[in-house]
Amino acid sequence: MGYRNHVFTILVTMVLTPLITGDEASSSLVIAPHCTSKCGNVTIPYPFGIEEGCYYDDPDNLKDYPIMKLMCDSGSNPPKLILGDNVPVSNISLKEGEIGINLNMSFNCYSQGESTGSHSTWANLITFTISSTKNMLVATGCDTYAWFTGFRHGEQYYTGCMTKCDSLNSVTDNQCNGVGCCEASIPDGVTNITTTVASFDNHTDVPFNPCSVAFPVATDAFTFLRKNLTQKLGFYSDFPLLPVVFNWGIGRQSCLKAQQQGTCLCKNNTICSGLEPDQDGYRCECKDGFTGNPYLPQGCQDIDECKGANECEKPEYCTNIDGGYNCECPKGYHGNGTRTDGCISSSKAWLKPVIITAGIGASIIIFLVIGFLLHWRNGERRIKQLRETFFRQNGGLILHQKLSRMDALKIFTAQDLENATDKYNETNIIGRGGYGIVYKGIIANNQQVAIKRSLKVDPGQVEQFINEILVLSQINNRNVVRLLGCCLETEVPLLVYEFINNGTLYDHLNDEAKVPLFTWNIRLRIASEVAEVLAYLHTTISTPIIHRDMKSMNILLDECYTAKVADFGASRLVPVDQGQLATMVLGTLGYLDPEYMQTSELTEKSDVYSFGVVLVEILTRKKALSYQRPEVERCLAMHFLLKMKEDRLFDIIDKNIVNSQGDIAQIKKVANLAKWCLFLKGEDRPTMKEVAMELEGIKRMNKHPWHDVKSSYDQANDCEYLLVGIPKDDEGNSGGKDSDLYNPPSFIPSLGGGR
Structure with a gap:
């Protein structure tokens, strides 16, 4: 059967499968007799409904229309049930809290x-x-x-x-x-x-x-x-339309809050349960032994188990009770009256309890003794063996051999890091990303650290993983988050980094309260520091590193607004004899190098493109990718290049940084540099070393000869000194002229017209 027919067959099956068969069963699910119980072949249970008063209307709903109101398109053949903005509904499940749409x-x-x-x-x-x-x-x-x-x-x-x-x-x-x-x-x-x-x-x-x-x-x-x-x-x-399953719940409040306010729909013989942590609201369900629609005011009704299959030895032994049933022996007999423990004559009733009691007592004693011995002998040994297995699996032996020849980093035990994070308490989570979860912790010397629980390491790449840990631990750059150590005794490796306490560049660009303090001089210095780091990774260290996920969220800031590049989870080492690597495309949409996405060939110029996007973020204070913006502005890099081409740069520049003629000159030069970094072909882009040199030159444009002298400031005032900003000349415009936008320095190619 072809793809088209196959999917269509399954879709029709879902649409034609009602929640409860029979008109009588369907009518018992609505709140009032006038409410429509079915549309075509789809049953409509309350809290969903069509007519006024037949559906639940959440008092906290901020929308113009009730969320659970449906429409029935009787003009279709068969009639079609509609939710919201013309979304077809194929079924509604009360028990699972699901709604099928097409x-x-x-x-x-x-x-x-x-x-x-x-x-x-x-x-x-x-x-x-x-x-x-x-x-x-x-x-x-x-x-x-x-x-x-x-x-x-x-x-x-x-x-x-x-x-x-x-x-x-x-x-x-x-x-x-x-x-x-x-x-x-x-x-x-x-x-x-x-x-x-x-x-x-x-x-x-x-x-x-x-x-x-x-x-x-x-x-x-x-x-x-x-x-x-x-x-x-x-x-x-x-x-034909394809089936998709959505989860639903009642309102936006928890069970407890709704019950306290008297708005909870869960009434008699029902249980109120919360939804998944990622979903607001609650759900009702019938208690065991009860049936019906738990959202109706009358609640759920008792099931008469004696009329159906049950465990009683004979039908006449069954007595129905609310929520269940009892099996009772007739007069003159003793026992439970069940198929497995039937009724016996009273004259022999004393023997059975004695045998059962003695057997249960002996079994419990034997079980406890055996369990205690097994736990005592094997418990600690199994834990130790498991940790040793993880240690070998994650490359601990290889790492020990290499550490014996160098003082690279510390290997922590699993217990060390459990104590540091209060057993990985969720309150200590400070970040989640595509490559792991980051916890804040305090190690033995009261040093604050960031502990990253990484993704599981592929056993076939253990040696490469260890080599990358060793290389990262030896990076000696004040603008890189320092790797302090690791733990390999757990199923997934744990990496321990220094703790940076002032958030990320992304946070400062997108927090309106922080913008007034986040001046142009500070932004320019951060851009220069990050460029120096990438140039260092690409050219200075013996084994070059491509970061591969450069973005504003991976640039941390300390209390002095000093940049600290972080998150090397996607990084790759570059062999000295190999200029490019064929890899699976990884990174973040909005920052990904288009050439890398198309060819899967990773080069240092991929980092240059991503850094160009970060420069545009710094200039515009806009997100790299946002579906809240019009389609033509959705991708920040493309929108920026269009504005540059139209000679309308300052339509997109953040107005908070345009404070003087000197700033404008620097901004134009940084914009030119960003445009160069965003060239489509990697071979046309600059190297990170060239980018770092150009940014350093731009930083010096407005400096007086005495600017680098800190006079009487002592070490305690370093942060305050940095936040004052770079002084300008008396007229505030010594950085250049408007024409600088299309007159880049000699080693930057022409940006007008062109490629």
Whole structure:
């Protein structure tokens, strides 16, 4: 069966599967007789409803319309149930707290390099979150990359995947393995989802595959077939909607708060339970032995177990009670009256309890003795063996051999770091990223440290992992977060860094309260320090390092606003005889080098591009990628280059830093430098050493000869001295003229017109 028919068959199955069969069962789920209980083949249980008074209207709802109000399109055949902005509903589950909806797919089609049509999928169900266990993100094509965006914890979330192939012969049916088809998992708590798909080369290199396609879909409703890679625009534009599962709950309050305020819908014979940590609201369910709709005012009704299957020895022994039943022996008999422990005559009743009691007592004593001995003999030994296994698996023996020849870093025990973080208490979490979780800790000498629980190390790359730890531990640069040590006794390695206490560059650029103190001089100094670090990593140390995830969130600031480059989780060492590496594309959207994304060949110029984006962030105080901005402004780097081309630079520059003519001159030169870093081809970009030299020259533009002298300031006033800012001449404009924007220094290529 083809992909199209296969998915359509499953979709119809989901749509035609009602929650409860029978009109009588359906009517028992609504709150009032006038409420519609079904639309087509879909049952509508309260708190969902169509008519006024038939659905739950959350008093804390900030939207213009009730979240759980539905519509029934009776003009469709069969009638179609609609939620919100014309989103079709296939089923509603009270027990699971799930709602099935149908979405179309995103596609981007070409013919001979020219676009023939495209579409992006989105679904905003407000407080409903897409199920992380019942769905997956899929992209198909031989020249395709897709990304999935939404909101999680109030912030934008991104994930995605890419797939390339040279011919259909390399693609296998039913295998979505990255060749012709790729998958990405979806985290809990994501709302307001959008799926976008694009092509690397407009499908010019793969004419047999005209379309890139992506979509979220229920995990059991998708089968990949390679023949569908040859389908054209019409196939996808007419394709039936795909099923997707969302989670729902009641309101935005917890069970306890709703019960205290008397607004909780969970009434008689029900249990109120909270949702996942990433989702607001609560859910009701019937207690064991009760059935019905737990959201209705009358609550759940008792089940008469005696009318159905039960464990009683005979039907007449069964007595129904609220929430359960009892099996009782008739007069003259003793026992439990169950199939496994039936009724016996009273004349023999004394023997059975004696035998049972003696057997249970002896079994308990034997079990306790054996359990104590096993725990005493094997408990500590097993823990020790497990830690030794992890130590060897994570390369501890190799690291010990190399440390015996150098004083590189300290190896901590698992107990050391458990004590430092109060057993990894969640209150000590100071950061989460794509490569691990970071905890704040205090080690034995009362030194504050940052402890990173990294991703699991591939056993086949242990030696490379150890070599990178040793290289990073020997980096001697005041503007790099220092690696103090590691622990290899746990399943995943733990890395111990120095603790930096003043947040990140991203925090300071995006916090309105911090902006007045975050002057142009401070920003320029931070940019210069980061450029020096990257130049140091690329050219100074014996084994060059490519950072690969340079962004404002990985630039920490201390109390003196000194930059500290962090997070080398994605970094790669560059062999001295190899100028580029073929790697899996890693990094952050908005900062990724387009050439690296297309070729998967990592070079030092990839860091230059990412640093160029950071320079633009410093100049504009805008996020590198934001779906809150208009489409033409969504990608900051592209928007910045467009403004430069239009000679409208100051339309985008942060007004907080335009304080004098001298600042304007520096800003223009930094903008030129950023533009150079953002050239499409890596060979046209500067090296980081050239970038660092140019920034140092820009810093000196407004300095008086006496500026470097700190007069009577002592060491205690260093931070205050740095925050005063760089003094300017009497007119405040000694940094240059407006024409400097298109007159870069001699070693920067011309930026007008051009490439």
